[in-house]
Amino acid sequence: MDTYYDPEDLAKFPEAGKDAPEITQKFFEYYQAVFAEGELSEREKALIALAVAHAVQCPYCIDAYTRASLEKGATPGEMAEAVHVAVAIRGGASLVHGVQMQNVVEKISL
Amino acid sequence: MSEAVTVEPFASVLRRHGLELTRGETTTLQVNVGRLCNQACRHCHLEAGPGRPEVMGPETMDRVVRFAARAGFSAVDVTGGAPELVPGILDLLAALRPHTPRLILRSNLTALRERGPEFWGRLRDLGVVIVTSFPSVSRAQTDAQRGAGVWEQSLDMLRRLNELGYGVEGTGLELDLVSNPAGAFLPPDQCRAEERFRRDLARRWGIAFSHLYTFANVPLGRYRCWLEESGNLAGYLEKLAQAFNPATVGGLMCRTQLSVAWDGVLYDCDFHLAAGLPLGGRPRHVSECEGPPPAGTPVAVADHCYACTAGSGFT
Numbered sequence: 001m002d003t004y005y006d007p008e009d010l011a012k013f014p015e016a017g018k019d020a021p022e023i024t025q026k027f028f029e030y031y032q033a034v035f036a037e038g039e040l041s042e043r044e045k046a047l048i049a050l051a052v053a054h055a056v057q058c059p060y061c062i063d064a065y066t067r068a069s070l071e072k073g074a075t076p077g078e079m080a081e082a083v084h085v086a087v088a089i090r091g092g093a094s095l096v097h098g099v100q101m102q103n104v105v106e107k108i109s110l
Numbered sequence: 111m112s113e114a115v116t117v118e119p120f121a122s123v124l125r126r127h128g129l130e131l132t133r134g135e136t137t138t139l140q141v142n143v144g145r146l147c148n149q150a151c152r153h154c155h156l157e158a159g160p161g162r163p164e165v166m167g168p169e170t171m172d173r174v175v176r177f178a179a180r181a182g183f184s185a186v187d188v189t190g191g192a193p194e195l196v197p198g199i200l201d202l203l204a205a206l207r208p209h210t211p212r213l214i215l216r217s218n219l220t221a222l223r224e225r226g227p228e229f230w231g232r233l234r235d236l237g238v239v240i241v242t243s244f245p246s247v248s249r250a251q252t253d254a255q256r257g258a259g260v261w262e263q264s265l266d267m268l269r270r271l272n273e274l275g276y277g278v279e280g281t282g283l284e285l286d287l288v289s290n291p292a293g294a295f296l297p298p299d300q301c302r303a304e305e306r307f308r309r310d311l312a313r314r315w316g317i318a319f320s321h322l323y324t325f326a327n328v329p330l331g332r333y334r335c336w337l338e339e340s341g342n343l344a345g346y347l348e349k350l351a352q353a354f355n356p357a358t359v360g361g362l363m364c365r366t367q368l369s370v371a372w373d374g375v376l377y378d379c380d381f382h383l384a385a386g387l388p389l390g391g392r393p394r395h396v397s398e399c400e401g402p403p404p405a406g407t408p409v410a411v412a413d414h415c416y417a418c419t420a421g422s423g424f425t
Contacts, residue, residue: 041302042299042302043298043302043306067295070291070293071291071296071297071298072298072299073297073298073299073302073303073306075246075247075248075250075251076248076250076251077248077250
């Protein structure tokens with residue numbers, strides 16, 4: 001294996017839990033239910049998944065939910081905005097920790 | 111180097127599901143008046159475009175009208191290419207009008223826009239249903255599929271059609287949109303997409319329409335070339351095959367529709383026309399037929415048929 005990530009492995013997702021089949025089965029049932037049309041549309045859920053995929057930087061998920069977003073009718077513009085939501089939350093999460101830095105600075109400074 | 115493509119033959123998957131593809135009552139005549147078009151869309155299964163010489167001449171038009179009169183179809187669906195650009199198209203539509211309750215013109219909007227108000231008025235007066243290509247509410251996706259500037263011109267033409275009453279509730283003038291994906295992926299659910307298009311087109315551009323149809327792209331012609339060149343052919347064919355839905359077979363359009371090409375030769379559908387698979391396995395001219403094939407006649411199948419059976423199907 002030349003790399004830790006192989007695009008072919010995405011299709012093997014259902015096999016990932018084969019050594020614990022009962023728990024895995026429950027996971028996939030839950031997973032399917034999560035992405036079914038509900039209060040949020042399938043398109044909206046695919047866009048949320050796309051944003052989260054970028055936040056957790058999962059290449060399998062980015063591949064899968066880019067395709068899923070398009071097939072649920074999302075436009076490239078909507079997908080780009082979803083990625084920016086992930087970027088903003090990640091960046092904001094870093095920035096807001098600056099408050100902790102300031103607290104420490106204030107505590108130990110004259 | 112071309113990709114290795116290994117999907118189960120369509121005929122085999124039908125057998126495996128215990129299905130046969132045969133004709134029901136043929137109620138629709140599709141008339142393909144030629145490959146001439148002002149666009150060269152990247153998903154076009156017919157490789158239509160500017161300068162294509164294949165157009166239906168007046169003699170074949172006359173034979174088609176006579177056939178429609180003999181057979182009495184519930185709908186006649188005129189397509190291309192861009193039918194608006196074919197000489198004598200209005201005469202053909204006017205001649206077909208008395209022979210069918212539902213007369214459809216497939217338009218690409220930019221060609222229709224070029225023809226001007228007099229042409230649009232004639233369509234309205236003839237009560238022609240306009241079915242038009244409008245792939246996406248995204249400018250980028252639309253222009254990527256159909257050419258730079260098509261998005262703006264299409265919106266402008268839709269507004270003009272609305273001004274004429276097309277797509278406006280209560281006028282009886284039907285304006286339908288067709289959305290094909292802008293890439294190697296399947297279309298969204300038709301109902302959801304229609305809701306989305308209706309909301310976005312009304313809110314952002316003040317445009318109304320009657321119905322939206324979402325169809326998978328058929329891996330033939332220019333689209334197949336693009337799939338090959340971009341390394342997407344094997345993946346797309348696998349995706350179509352994996353999405354085979356046996357429940358779609360009973361409602362496939364080829365069971366109730368007959369397609370006649372610009373040269374008068376008959377086909378089960380426009381995709382078989384593109385693939386060169388004539389009705390019954392040999393070229394038959396429309397003038398040779400008293401009526402459509404009887405119910406129970408086998409429909410030819412090929413691997414591109416997977417595009418019509420994927421998901422909720424092409425009906």
